[in-house]
Amino acid sequence: MNQTITGRIKASTAWADPNRYGRSDRSATGRWFWEIDRVLLFMLALLIGFGLIAVAAASPAVAQRYSGGSVRIDELYYFYRQIAWIALSMPVMIAISMQPRERLKRLSLIGAMICLVALALVPWLGTEVNGAKRWFNLGVGLFQPSEFLKPFFVVSMAWLLSLKETDKSLPIFTFSAGIIGIVAILLMRQPDFGSTIIFAAVWIAMLAIAGLNMRILIGLGIAGIIGVVLAYFFYDVATQRIDAFIFGAGDNFQTENAMRTLTAGGLFGMGPGAGTRKFGLPEPHTDYIFSVIGEEFGLIACLMIALLYLGIVARVLIKLLDEESSFAILAAAGLVIQFGLQALINMAVNVQIAPSKGMTLPFISYGGSSMLALSIAMGLLLAFTRRNPYLSRSPYVVKWGGENLRG
Structure with missing residues (x-):
């Protein structure tokens, strides 16, 4: 009897045999290949490919905008630089x-x-761009600390919230609230109201996943609404953005022009390189690249990209349904919610249903700092969703060929 069970267990773990099923590579790379979520990796690669095409379409408009006098920029200058940033970021x-x-x-x-x-x-050592100090100038490019903080913040917060399992007396909620408060103050000094909202929203979502009392979550939601109202009255950046969006006061040219550009191509677009309205956009390669896609490739292409973002978020959340580690659940969910929320806000600005926030479209917009930070975030996400495809989530069950063997 024992020999029979032992033989069946050996058969069930035969995938590890280097001479069977073509899995001869038992190195770290070989294990990674079989454990990684290849569907998720493919969707991310597809998104990066779409982004490269979009940057190529937007690059002539940006080059023309920043060319002047004796300074002439090649039409595909930003496209070539994006290729270089992708080549650096993907191995990371x-x-x-x-x-x-x-x-x-x-x-x-x-x-x-x-x-x-x-x-x-x-605020003291940074470089000012468009009235905001969010970057350090490193010579080869601009480094934006808030972009790199996003993935590290999520994973750190996931670790902190998962400690509640080991000791329920720990003041985890109070400590995490203090951390998000410090982050919010530092961001609003730059000013960066859009990133402040993302950090706060992801924190609240992670608290909900961690099982925080519903009354406290409702209280946090009310506090968030009060915070936005107070920001409107006492924070100049919020006042200007909200006035322009709701009341049409001030300079609302950017969002209106983005919407006109987005719809100019109709369902199928004007064709690659045929767009003309993109030359009037202030930041066609970053904040308003979604509008460039609409003009040159059509609303159907925009819908496909939006569905791709939705697919990435759904893929991760569904995959986490049978995950047992609370830390992994919180980390992966926080990372993908942050990713999806940033994409949603950028697209909402382009279709004029949200005020302008100066936020890039993940993996689509041009930017070295953004590309590298997103690659770190998605590398973390891929790591936290890795699993042996031949083992069930129960530590006592080994699955092979539809058969369960219990030890």
Whole structure:
């Protein structure tokens, strides 16, 4: 009897045999290939490919905008630079996705602390762009601490909230509220009201996933509404954006022009390189690249991209339904919610249902700092959704060929 059970268990784990089923590579790379969510990886690669095409379409408009006098910029200058940033960022994403969860937890805690310090120094040492100090000029490009803080913040917060399982007496909620308060103050000093909203929204979503009392969540929602109202009265950036959006006061040209550009191509677009309205957009390669896609490739292409974002979010959330680690659930859910929320806000601005926030479209917009930060975030997401496809989520059950073997 024991020999029979032993033989069946050996058969069930035969996938590890280097001479069977073509899985001869037992290195870290080989294990990564079989454990990674290849569907999710494919969707991310597809999104990056769409982004490269979109940057190529927007690049001539940006080059013309910043060319002047003796300074002439090649029409595809930003396209070539985006290729370089992708070539740098993709190995980073893959390398991070190959790391074990515990190591990524420690690295994220260190990264969060470094980024918080950098965020605090931006108002004094940062470079001002379009009236905001959010970047450090590193010579080869601009470094935006808040973009890199986003993934590290989520993973660090996931670790903090998961501690509640081991000791329910820990003041986790109070401590996490203090951290998000510090982050919000530092962001609003830049000013960066849009990122402040994203950080706060992701924090509340993670609290809900962690099982925080519903009354407290409702209270946080009410506090958030009160916060936006107070920001309107006492925070100039919020006042200007909300007035322009709701009352049409001030300069509302950007969002109106973006909407006209988005719909100019109809369902199928004017064709690659045939768009003309993009030359009137203020930031066609970053904030308003979704409108460029609409003009040149049509509303159907815009819908496909929106569905791709939705598919990525849905894929991760469904995959987490049978995950057992509360830390992994919180980290992966927080990362994908943050990713989807940023995409939603950018698209909402382009279709004129949200005020302008200066927020990029993930993996579509041009930007070295943004591309590298997103690659880190998605590398973490891929790592936290990795699993052995031949083992069930129960530690006592081994699945092979539809048969369960219990030890």
